[in-house]
Amino acid sequence: MDSDSFIFCLEAVSDIETATTTEVVKNLEQLALEKGIASIYKTCDTIEGLEESLNALLYEDHNFKDYEIIYLVMPGEGNNICINDYYYSLEEIAELFEGKMTGKILHFANAKVLDLSQEEAQYFLDITGARAVSGYGATFHKLTSSALDKAFFSLFEEQDNVVEIVEELHQKHYALCKLLDFRLYY
Template identity: 90%
Template sequence: MDSDTFIFCLEAVPDAETVNTTEVVKNLEQLAFDQGITSIYKTCDTIEGLEDSLNALLYEDHNFKNYEIIYLVIQGEGNNICLNEYYYSLEEIAELFEGKMKGKILHFANAKVLDLSEEEAQYFLDITGARAISGYGAAFNKLTSSNLDKAFFSLFEEQDNVVEIVEELHQKYYALCKLLDFRLYY
């Protein structure tokens, strides 16, 4: 990523009105400090909050085209996300953002296991226009994906081909990729 490219991070929290410095915020600050990767961080506690945050990014932020990665730290499993004890399928999310994610990479932290069939992944990519969806097949189990997430994001500074980036990630961090079961759907 060059200096005018950003990560947009949306973290699900119990109450979006409460301000807390989470591990995610600390890691994004470290990425900015160490590698100059700029990010925008928002929290949400409902599907409406998720939709409002992404719509604000789409329609109000004139730098939206520069956001290459949408980093989602949201609980859930398989094909669902969980916000405030309500589950939403990725198909529902895709329909909310139909055609609005052109060229973006949606990356899920391992707070949510990402387990999609080929059809589910293709539907999401086709409907939203996203370039890829990435995440992890292994459950949280007290080991967050934050270090591997940072490594993944930093590789975008060097190149743009997501498949080559994932290959390099596996070369450099094979054990961690295997342990967390890094996945890419494109």
């Protein structure tokens, strides 16, 4: 990720009217201070809020091409996300953003287990145009993926090949990658 690249983070919360500083916000601020990686942080409490936030980014933010990573922090399991007790499959999400994620990497924090079949992953990538989808196969309620997420995002400063980035991430943080079961679909 060059110095003109950004992370767009969208976190699912129970009520967007309630202002709280989450661990995610603190980690994004730390990433900006330590590595100079800028980010935009938004919350959503409905699927419409998710769609609205991403559409605003797509159509109103003239720097959208500079957002290499779309960082989604929302609960769910396997092939779905959960927003305010409603579950949405990644197929539904793919159809919402058909052709709109070209070249982007969608990264899920370990609030949601990411477990896709090869067909599900390929469908998502084909429909959205995303370059890759990454996340974790294991979730621990007492251990968030934020440290590993920061390390993953930092590696984009040095190079652009997502496979090499994941290999380097495993070399530098093998135990954590193994514990959280880091996954990449591309």
